[in-house]
Amino acid sequence: MEPNANTLLFSLGSNPTLANNVASLLGITCEKAKVTHFADGEVFSKPLISVKGKDIFIIHSTFSPANERLMELLVFINALRNDDAGRIVVFIPYYGYARQDRVLDEGDPVSAVLVSDLLKAAGADKLYTCDLHSLKVLPQFGIETVNISAMELFAKVFKEKLSAANVHFNDVCVVSPDHGGVARAQAFANLIPGSSFAYADKHRPVPNKAKVLALHGNVHNKVCILVDDIIDTAGTMSAVASILLEEGAKRCWVAATHGVFSGNALERLQKAGVSEMMVSDSIENKNPGISTITIAPLLAEAIQKEIHSN
Secondary structure, three states: OOOOOOEEEEEOOOOHHHHHHHHHHHOOOEEOEEEEEOOOOOEEEEEOOOOOOOEEEEEOOOOOOHHHHHHHHHHHHHHHHHOOOOOEEEEEOOOOOOOOOOOOOOOOOOHHHHHHHHHHHHOOOEEEEEOOOOHHHHHHOOOEEEEEOOHHHHHHHHHHHHHHOOOOHHHEEEEEOOHHHHHHHHHHHHOOOOOEEEEEEEEEEEOOEEEEEEEEOOOOOOEEEEEEEEEOOOHHHHHHHHHHHHOOOOEEEEEEEEEOOOOOHHHHHHHHOOOEEEEEOOOOOOOOOOEEEOOHHHHHHHHHHHHHHO
């Protein structure tokens, strides 16, 4: 792509490698931003160059510390708008608060929608995210939103791994760790011709705690690929992985777009018998024992389309 003088790409520090890879694919540089915190924790962020009249693209995931990263982004968008930027398109590969997407008990917040409203109020024109926890919440978002899926990238890599291990696709079972992820896992299974599908039922009495109630589908003598959008504490993933192996699965592999890995998540997965773990770089992976695929081409393609359509 020819560099566009009217286009600027910014990273606020949450995904520096991903942002630089996207910039490289686009043939532009990733511009610098000033992001600091005052002594009391208040956030200050702004561009270090003029953005007047420019189309701005920002890459910034809101993982831990989620609140700080969210405020960094909101304040930065406000600074752009105050300097009369043109269009402001925000890429949040990992969208914090995505799991707070519906009312379960009376008085519950729907914080996924609140964040979208805050982005709009700050001055953003459009939002891109990757493998949002639930697409059902999108109609409620206060800003135009596009969800990008990394599932085809994962499927391509896993097909290569299966072929290298001499595993026939008919001996593969794609598994959703819960009922909410069934559509995602079914779509993944369709990308591996001949593979079968299974899913687990779970009950979550409190956040980050899950109890697996039942497994639906035959996994005996199968290489199972557990597919999900997020691995956080890995409570569900590890519990389902253990059951898969108890039911006679040959191996259990895990693929998740967003590797949060809170607490002892990695230890849980290893103890459960997971032999392969793969995440995307929506959150920078610093564990050498976990494979990473990059979503940079997906983001670069989306930016190219935005530039050409404007």
